[in-house]
Amino acid sequence: MIVHDLASFVKNTSFNDLSKEATEQLKIRLLDSLGTAIGAIEGPPMRHIRKMLDNFGGTKQSTLIGGGKTTPDRAALYNSGLVRYLDFNDSYLAKGETCHPSDNIGAILSAGETTNLSGKGFLTALGVAYQVQCRLSDEAPVRDKGFDHTTQGSYAVAAGASKAMGLDEDKTANAISIAGTALNALRVTRTGALSNWKGLAYPHTAFGGTHATMLAKYGITGPPAVFEGNKGFMDSIAGEFSIDWENEGLERVTDTIIKKYNAEIHSQSSIEGMIELKEKHGITANEVDKVEIDIFDVAYHIIGGGEEGDKTIVRTKEEADHSLQYMVSAALLDGQVMPEQYDRSRIEADDIQSLLKKIEVFPKQEYTDRFPDEMPTTLTLYLKNGKTHSIKKCDYEGFHTRPMSWHTIINKFEGLTEPYTTKESRNKIIDMVQEFEQHSVPDLMQLLTKVKLES
Numbered sequence: 001m002i003v004h005d006l007a008s009f010v011k012n013t014s015f016n017d018l019s020k021e022a023t024e025q026l027k028i029r030l031l032d033s034l035g036t037a038i039g040a041i042e043g044p045p046m047r048h049i050r051k052m053l054d055n056f057g058g059t060k061q062s063t064l065i066g067g068g069k070t071t072p073d074r075a076a077l078y079n080s081g082l083v084r085y086l087d088f089n090d091s092y093l094a095k096g097e098t099c100h101p102s103d104n105i106g107a108i109l110s111a112g113e114t115t116n117l118s119g120k121g122f123l124t125a126l127g128v129a130y131q132v133q134c135r136l137s138d139e140a141p142v143r144d145k146g147f148d149h150t151t152q153g154s155y156a157v158a159a160g161a162s163k164a165m166g167l168d169e170d171k172t173a174n175a176i177s178i179a180g181t182a183l184n185a186l187r188v189t190r191t192g193a194l195s196n197w198k199g200l201a202y203p204h205t206a207f208g209g210t211h212a213t214m215l216a217k218y219g220i221t222g223p224p225a226v227f228e229g230n231k232g233f234m235d236s237i238a239g240e241f242s243i244d245w246e247n248e249g250l251e252r253v254t255d256t257i258i259k260k261y262n263a264e265i266h267s268q269s270s271i272e273g274m275i276e277l278k279e280k281h282g283i284t285a286n287e288v289d290k291v292e293i294d295i296f297d298v299a300y301h302i303i304g305g306g307e308e309g310d311k312t313i314v315r316t317k318e319e320a321d322h323s324l325q326y327m328v329s330a331a332l333l334d335g336q337v338m339p340e341q342y343d344r345s346r347i348e349a350d351d352i353q354s355l356l357k358k359i360e361v362f363p364k365q366e367y368t369d370r371f372p373d374e375m376p377t378t379l380t381l382y383l384k385n386g387k388t389h390s391i392k393k394c395d396y397e398g399f400h401t402r403p404m405s406w407h408t409i410i411n412k413f414e415g416l417t418e419p420y421t422t423k424e425s426r427n428k429i430i431d432m433v434q435e436f437e438q439h440s441v442p443d444l445m446q447l448l449t450k451v452k453l454e455s
Contacts, residue, residue: 002227002245003180007173009245010128010159015120015437017250018127023437025253026123026130028409029090031433032258033102035409036089037065037082038451039339039416045196046085049078050453062110063445066453072110073211076161080106080206085199086339087321088416091265092134092256093372096141098265098298099149100202101256104129107157107206111164111213112441119436119443121164127250129160134252140238146187147237150205154183157209158216164441167217177222178212179205180233191308194318258398258409261337263327266299269375269393270324274331277381277391285333285355290382293324294364296371303327304361312357317342325356328379339416375399406434417451425450 018026040046053070062075065082069075080103083089089102108125111117117125133156142151158179162172189201216222227233234240261271270293277283293304301307303324311323320326320342329352330341346352367376380390395401397408404412410430417426429447432439 001173001224003173003177003224004169005245006132006155006159006176007162007169009248010132010163010172010176011167011169013124013128013163013250015124018123019251022127022251022253023123025256026126027433027436028404028406029102029253029256029258030105030126030436031413031430032409033083033089033105034429034433034448035413035416036084036086037079037106038420039088040082040085041066041420041451041453043085045200046078046081049081053078062113063449065448066451067449072114073207073214075110075113076107076157076210077203077207078106079109080104081200081203082106084202086262086416087199087264088259088262088339090256090258092137092252093265093375094134094137094141095372097137097143097149097152098302099133099137099152101130101133101156101253103153103202103206104133104156104160106203107210108160108164109441109445111161111210113445115165117164117441119439119441122441123436124250125160125163127253128163129156130253130256131248131250132156132159134255135243135248139241139243140233142237143187145237148185148187148189148201150185150189150202151183151237153202153205154179154209157206158213161210161213162216165213165217167213171216173224174220174222175209175213175216177224177226178215178220179209180226181223182212183208184237190302190322193309194316194322196318198318198322255400257400258404260396260398260404261327261331262321262339262341263337264303264322264324266296266375267303267324267327268396268398270295270299270328270377270379271331271337272396273377273379273391273393274328275335277379277389278332278335281389283332283381283383283389285329285351287383287385288332288355288358288381289384291328291359292380292382293328293359293361294367294378295324295361296367296376297363298368298371299324299377300361300363304363306363311361314347314353314356317344317347320347323356324361325359326352328359329355370394374401420452421450
């Protein structure tokens, strides 16, 4: 059975299977994700979920960022929601799928705290989750079939949580099969009028995948033919595919990319290009008559107004950070795209609502052929005085061709977390993550209790 091949891979991997580069990149993504999590601590949906968890209570096994404890699955929901809410965490680009592998961090921290997981153990479990999600995205994309990328994430969460909990091969297989059977999500999450669920779909998968792992730990079994069986994943959704799990490594993290701007991943090169045009030519929005963006088809369909809806209708944060027109407008008007660009007052302002309607997005086959090895885009600004300015981009700072350094990641972490932490606590988190092999999950979670929540 395929699920047992996968479970064997999960069970038999060790910290020694991680290269030095993969280990470093996992730690960079951990710090990046903790920054996005702490920066989201006052997000309205996160405050609602925190209130719900406080009302529910639960056995105090896993720490909530900002203090307090609850059950591992509920902690996975909340902490994963924090990582995801700002839509500022990492991404992986496959030809037919885009996912955010750091979405697994909250679940693995929550599961790992129950077993006093070492830093080496955490990095290994996280490497497993990255590998599983990215390889399934490569070989079994589901977006064009109407399913969300969190569908592959169900297998990744269960694999990572099983590794963190130290389950044997049989129980790992059951955890993966339960999660994979139960957590097939619809792509309507990210089409049309977007809701809070856009940012909470994977946290719910983290909750469900962690819960499935706990069920398996206590002896519950799942469908052994979850992949290849009658009405299984292949038959019902993905179609036939093959991954040789026996020969998989833990290096896929090195192909993931980090966001420079607080914006949907496929917009990053266009945003950087607009800011470069603005700075080079001193262009203001009042001078612009029209903007044309040529881009690869995935970006066109997801954020440009293709298959997933009109992106000039922007009323909420969720719609704004999935509208290329809005994000590029913010870049021109404000010279940046950060969390403050998604304040309701900024979204509703006349200047940005007027400018975004002047932006047209077109798919370009040449660029589609170059994706995902590149993130190509051309921006052309037509000014009211008859002049035009244009820029071509093939990547951005944070893409795998121009990876971010520790210095850049630390600056991003500092900027996101400064309102909710002291300088001392920030330094302690940074130092611990950089040397996480020498620490443990409980050590890190203790530091994360120091994050300040407003009353």
